[in-house]
Amino acid sequence: MAKLKGNCIVAQSGGPTTVINSSLCGVAQEARKHACITGVYAALNGILGVLREEIFDLGKEKPSTIAGLRRTPAAAAGSCRYKLRTLEDNREDYERILQVFEAHDIRYFFYAGGNDSMDTADKLSQLAAEGGYELRVMGVPKTIDNDLACTDHCPGFGSVAKFIATMSMEAGRDTEALYTTDTCTVLETMGRNAGWIAAAGGCAQRDPEDAPHLVYVPEVPFDMNQFVTDVKTVLKKYKRCFITASEGIQDKDGNYIAEIGGGFAKDSFGHQQLGGVAETLREIVENKVGVKCRSNKLGTCQRNAMHFASKTDGDEAYRVGATAVKEAVKGTTGKMVTLVRTSNKPYKCTTGLADLMDVANGERKIPRDWMNKEGNHITKKMRDYITPLMAGEVKIAVGKDGLPVFARFKKSFLKKKCSTWDKA
Amino acid sequence: MAKLKGNCIVAQSGGPTTVINSSLCGVAQEARKHACITGVYAALNGILGVLREEIFDLGKEKPSTIAGLRRTPAAAAGSCRYKLRTLEDNREDYERILQVFEAHDIRYFFYAGGNDSMDTADKLSQLAAEGGYELRVMGVPKTIDNDLACTDHCPGFGSVAKFIATMSMEAGRDTEALYTTDTCTVLETMGRNAGWIAAAGGCAQRDPEDAPHLVYVPEVPFDMNQFVTDVKTVLKKYKRCFITASEGIQDKDGNYIAEIGGGFAKDSFGHQQLGGVAETLREIVENKVGVKCRSNKLGTCQRNAMHFASKTDGDEAYRVGATAVKEAVKGTTGKMVTLVRTSNKPYKCTTGLADLMDVANGERKIPRDWMNKEGNHITKKMRDYITPLMAGEVKIAVGKDGLPVFARFKKSFLKKKCSTWDKA
Numbered sequence: 001m002a003k004l005k006g007n008c009i010v011a012q013s014g015g016p017t018t019v020i021n022s023s024l025c026g027v028a029q030e031a032r033k034h035a036c037i038t039g040v041y042a043a044l045n046g047i048l049g050v051l052r053e054e055i056f057d058l059g060k061e062k063p064s065t066i067a068g069l070r071r072t073p074a075a076a077a078g079s080c081r082y083k084l085r086t087l088e089d090n091r092e093d094y095e096r097i098l099q100v101f102e103a104h105d106i107r108y109f110f111y112a113g114g115n116d117s118m119d120t121a122d123k124l125s126q127l128a129a130e131g132g133y134e135l136r137v138m139g140v141p142k143t144i145d146n147d148l149a150c151t152d153h154c155p156g157f158g159s160v161a162k163f164i165a166t167m168s169m170e171a172g173r174d175t176e177a178l179y180t181t182d183t184c185t186v187l188e189t190m191g192r193n194a195g196w197i198a199a200a201g202g203c204a205q206r207d208p209e210d211a212p213h214l215v216y217v218p219e220v221p222f223d224m225n226q227f228v229t230d231v232k233t234v235l236k237k238y239k240r241c242f243i244t245a246s247e248g249i250q251d252k253d254g255n256y257i258a259e260i261g262g263g264f265a266k267d268s269f270g271h272q273q274l275g276g277v278a279e280t281l282r283e284i285v286e287n288k289v290g291v292k293c294r295s296n297k298l299g300t301c302q303r304n305a306m307h308f309a310s311k312t313d314g315d316e317a318y319r320v321g322a323t324a325v326k327e328a329v330k331g332t333t334g335k336m337v338t339l340v341r342t343s344n345k346p347y348k349c350t351t352g353l354a355d356l357m358d359v360a361n362g363e364r365k366i367p368r369d370w371m372n373k374e375g376n377h378i379t380k381k382m383r384d385y386i387t388p389l390m391a392g393e394v395k396i397a398v399g400k401d402g403l404p405v406f407a408r409f410k411k412s413f414l415k416k417k418c419s420t421w422d423k424a
Numbered sequence: 425m426a427k428l429k430g431n432c433i434v435a436q437s438g439g440p441t442t443v444i445n446s447s448l449c450g451v452a453q454e455a456r457k458h459a460c461i462t463g464v465y466a467a468l469n470g471i472l473g474v475l476r477e478e479i480f481d482l483g484k485e486k487p488s489t490i491a492g493l494r495r496t497p498a499a500a501a502g503s504c505r506y507k508l509r510t511l512e513d514n515r516e517d518y519e520r521i522l523q524v525f526e527a528h529d530i531r532y533f534f535y536a537g538g539n540d541s542m543d544t545a546d547k548l549s550q551l552a553a554e555g556g557y558e559l560r561v562m563g564v565p566k567t568i569d570n571d572l573a574c575t576d577h578c579p580g581f582g583s584v585a586k587f588i589a590t591m592s593m594e595a596g597r598d599t600e601a602l603y604t605t606d607t608c609t610v611l612e613t614m615g616r617n618a619g620w621i622a623a624a625g626g627c628a629q630r631d632p633e634d635a636p637h638l639v640y641v642p643e644v645p646f647d648m649n650q651f652v653t654d655v656k657t658v659l660k661k662y663k664r665c666f667i668t669a670s671e672g673i674q675d676k677d678g679n680y681i682a683e684i685g686g687g688f689a690k691d692s693f694g695h696q697q698l699g700g701v702a703e704t705l706r707e708i709v710e711n712k713v714g715v716k717c718r719s720n721k722l723g724t725c726q727r728n729a730m731h732f733a734s735k736t737d738g739d740e741a742y743r744v745g746a747t748a749v750k751e752a753v754k755g756t757t758g759k760m761v762t763l764v765r766t767s768n769k770p771y772k773c774t775t776g777l778a779d780l781m782d783v784a785n786g787e788r789k790i791p792r793d794w795m796n797k798e799g800n801h802i803t804k805k806m807r808d809y810i811t812p813l814m815a816g817e818v819k820i821a822v823g824k825d826g827l828p829v830f831a832r833f834k835k836s837f838l839k840k841k842c843s844t845w846d847k848a
Contacts, residue, residue: 013603016598016601016602048604073594073597073598074594074597075601075602076599076601078603079601080604080605080606081600081604082604083604113444129811134628163538165827166731166827167725169827169828169830170497170729171723171724171725171728173497173830175727176502177436177498177502178439178502178503180469180502180504181504181505182505182724203825203827204822295721295723295725296721296724297720297723298725299594299595299609299719299720299721300598300599300606300609300718301591301611301720301722303593303598304594304595304598305594307590307594307732308731312826384773389699390826391824391825391826393826396484397688398817400815401630401811401814402734402814402816402817403586403589403627404594406597406789410465
């Protein structure tokens, strides 16, 4: 097959992660190796940047900036939560994207994101084919939630897992030191529907007396009376209790536990914005168990902890980005690069490909037997699965002030060639 | 002077820190070098362990465990929040302590803690002198709040400063990436009366567009209207706003801002337990500025972040512990070891001594000109003061599972020789 000549564009979508910039780096560095890819561009704030024709030239960035992406968290090109509706409802947005692509001779589109982004990428791929515009579209997996279908795990997860487990260990020692007064602690993790992040916290427990003593995930219905009993049982044994819980835990009827505690809102995808689980559980412990309890909510800190990121995760994030480019140059389109674990001890992982639609329509939750019978801690299956993903540390740059040094794009924008778009 | 022969005991008090175990290590390793110190003991849970006669022998711990304290956060001997009342109100507690000391021939007492602990140590020192019991009492400074009098800074502060600044940088990049939707973020820090920790967050801002854009401390009265104006001004410039705020910020009448948001309780010292500042400010931003805002509350994670601790802080914590022993052996008593900065560029620090009473009765707050005129960010004076304290990283042990490895005492308790005590 003759190689498709043209520019490429990369975009980042959804919640930032510690290593999504490593994927961007993988795309950018690999793209420069292929003569058929003439220019390497990035969209500002994901697909919004394409719609707004806010596109900057990665070729104008210093190579050291590009290299520095591997030790820079969040999303250096900017991310977005803009969800394109269905093709029928919103054909104009998709057509606008193709119009912008055509105006800048963009023939390769690399989209790093979760299932909503894979859905967008798939529709673009279809529409381009229908319109006879040759475009290679590749998905690059990204989500801290680790809930994408078709891949063994998701870049971003290993680092948040390592951080949450480390925080559980460290704050767990605090509870251990102060058990005579501050007897319980709740650590809240992200995870709307899937409990992988909270489960990772469970890996901190190497010995039964280690924190966390209890782990709650959305996949197992939460029962308040059972919770009170669980906490009392742990207190009897260890005089202290450390709890790691997902923001999305629900009762058997699907009601969010965080709702008991208050504040709720919806994001622009229509997903509920959770965030009160630690406070809610703290109140339950203080009122129904009768001991002092503290709450910790790491929030957006957990998904950007580059200073102690997993090297395995960072390397794999780079690899899925680079692989997406290699595949696209070979002629692959409409696929997401996946991670395929070929061996666990020693850990070995290679890449594969999945149809964008299969990823878009899927969701991967915790299998029931990866949590214990009581539903309040992880089993060996879970530990064996997560442990290799946290291995190694990314070597970061630290300044004379003792703080990390991150890269930031200077952003040389392309001259606009299309009409103005200001829908969002 | 003839050297005082007998056993020594070390105890840890108050909120845990990343490096209080480094001080314990300094005491234990130095004590073994002096023949006059026959046994090296630790009290379980601070002064409570002395009152309860729960004392364990550090000589029975492996040397590798003792050495491992330098990379173990929290308080390995256990801490407490038990406050002894005045000598007049509670003479029996103090006498009990001396009785336990005498029963175990304890002649050296090293107490790592804040000003309440220095008060306890001072009273013990007085009572022992009155009763003719030869006892050397030395205070070892410890507090993340950095509010102790008579010392340039406090062990524990450099590490929490490094962590809060790093979290501000990292979560700041998240806000930068998602400014089109998640426009503001509030990071809440500890700090009841003194704003040093929140101020440390300010050091993350190397460039005006860096997070945090706004820093609020308890020393500057908080005005809600001014806050709303501040946020709007930042948003106009940078399209995003990252706020680092101390849990203890107050309005001009001394009302805690966290109180607006709800939940309050008092600890056993009669101090108010704060904790809703991030949520309160988030609500103000969403309601009065009208943009989406996220809240992060690191809670007890911030004071135990050994995985990215400041080497300067860890080394100084060790040094104040070791110096306390050297001084006590020389005959010093009733003093706390202080840190004395002799040069800032290059940073040089030595140790000094202060009367326990002067520390107990003092409190060190942020000088007004270390914050800017608007009271919403730090000045160069503050940055120059904090920066050297964050320098370097403690080298921790990491297991095959990618997670830190901490030390834990096996705790060989001494046989009890006194009557039972069960007041607390």
